Amino acid sequence: LPTVSLNxxxxxxxxxxxxxxxxxxxxxxxxxxxxxTGRCGTCRCRVTRGxxxxxxxxxxxTDEEKANNWIxxxxxxxxxxxxxxxxDLGSLAIPPARVIPCxxxxxxxxxxxxxxxxxxxxxxxxxxxxxxxxxxxxxxGGIRRSYSVAxxxxxxxxxxxxxxxxxxxxxxxxxxxxxxxxxxLRLHGPLGTFFLRDVAARDLIxxxxxxxxAPVKAMLETLPGLSEHQQPRSVMLVWGARSETDLYFDVNxxxxxxxxxxxxxxxDLSWRGERGYVQDVFLRWAPxxxxxxxxxxxxxxxxxxxxxAVLQAGLPVQRFFSDAFLSSNHSIDK
Ligand code: FES
Numbered sequence: 001l002p003t004v005s006l007n008x009x010x011x012x013x014x015x016x017x018x019x020x021x022x023x024x025x026x027x028x029x030x031x032x033x034x035x036x037t038g039r040c041g042t043c044r045c046r047v048t049r050g051x052x053x054x055x056x057x058x059x060x061x062t063d064e065e066k067a068n069n070w071i072x073x074x075x076x077x078x079x080x081x082x083x084x085x086x087x088d089l090g091s092l093a094i095p096p097a098r099v100i101p102c103x104x105x106x107x108x109x110x111x112x113x114x115x116x117x118x119x120x121x122x123x124x125x126x127x128x129x130x131x132x133x134x135x136x137x138x139x140x141g142g143i144r145r146s147y148s149v150a151x152x153x154x155x156x157x158x159x160x161x162x163x164x165x166x167x168x169x170x171x172x173x174x175x176x177x178x179x180x181x182x183x184x185l186r187l188h189g190p191l192g193t194f195f196l197r198d199v200a201a202r203d204l205i206x207x208x209x210x211x212x213x214a215p216v217k218a219m220l221e222t223l224p225g226l227s228e229h230q231q232p233r234s235v236m237l238v239w240g241a242r243s244e245t246d247l248y249f250d251v252n253x254x255x256x257x258x259x260x261x262x263x264x265x266x267x268d269l270s271w272r273g274e275r276g277y278v279q280d281v282f283l284r285w286a287p288x289x290x291x292x293x294x295x296x297x298x299x300x301x302x303x304x305x306x307x308x309a310v311l312q313a314g315l316p317v318q319r320f321f322s323d324a325f326l327s328s329n330h331s332i333d334k
């Protein structure tokens with residue numbers, strides 16, 4: 001079996017038919033990931049030696065990255081022994097994923113096409129996770145969809161989700177038409193690596209669209225728990241949506257956000273705020289990126305647009321983190 005060696009000094013065995021990412025996770029080596037379908041770009045790593053084989057399209061990479069030997073660990077397997085450069089998450093205690101039952105305790109409309117769902121776990125169970133991670137919700141008939149947890153870990157063992165309702169989504173149909181309080185569901189998680197890294201003294205910037213606000217809210221809730229010397233220098237949020245009612249949360253109530261810019265893509269004439277793409281609005285406000293770290297969450301098209309704009313504006317790629325929700329014909333509609 002090919003051996004994959006990482007720049008951290010760790011190594012693991014890969015086998016022909018599974019992705020490099022899955023082989024690493026199987027060997028208990030934590031690499032960054034989110035979608036596992038070649039779209040978000042989170043699992044990018046650079047091949048410094050060896051040959052890989054493509055398993056699915058690498059939408060999450062730019063042409064420039066491909067030309068510079070970057071690959072997506074979820075989209076390729078090892079054809080020979082490999083040496084890879086990748087972000088080392090080894091020192092972070094990432095809780096292991098498991099399956100756990102839960103019941104719906106809140107169902108509430110947030111906007112025309114989004115819903116707040118709160119679930120509670122059995123009294124003797126805990127789900128350890130880091131603010132920003134997602135879980136798979138396993139619903140009726142075994143359908144699974146991934147949703148970011150919209151809160152930092154809570155004492156009362158509840159998890160909140162902000163769910164965008166898709167017109168032709170099977171799970172969306174359940175949420176909109178069939179879900180009732182106390183329905184029994186299962187969760188598999190925590191999953192993904194979209195959580196705050198070291199943000200001490202950084203300008204921390206969140207760019208979100210729609211329900212991409214959910215993991216941002218979770219990360220914001222973790223900030224008060226950081227010690228004084230771990231705190232960022234500043235916190236900014238740019239949140240985009242189609243209309244004012246889609247900005248469903250009162251961000252001004254979150255005291256650690258120093259600058260909040262709501263942005264609408266449509267909006268009626270009475271809207272006096274910003275309009276356009278979140279990345280364009282952001283770059284108009286804060287062009288100096290030398291001390292910044294950016295966390296972006298939205299559709300995969302939004303992530304691609306944000307990533308190329310902020311990298312072009314000078315943000316080092318290792319300070320860009322993203323979590324993409326995928327279109328409805330894929331298995332994820334978080
Ligand atoms: Fe691999 Fe998203 S592209 S985890």
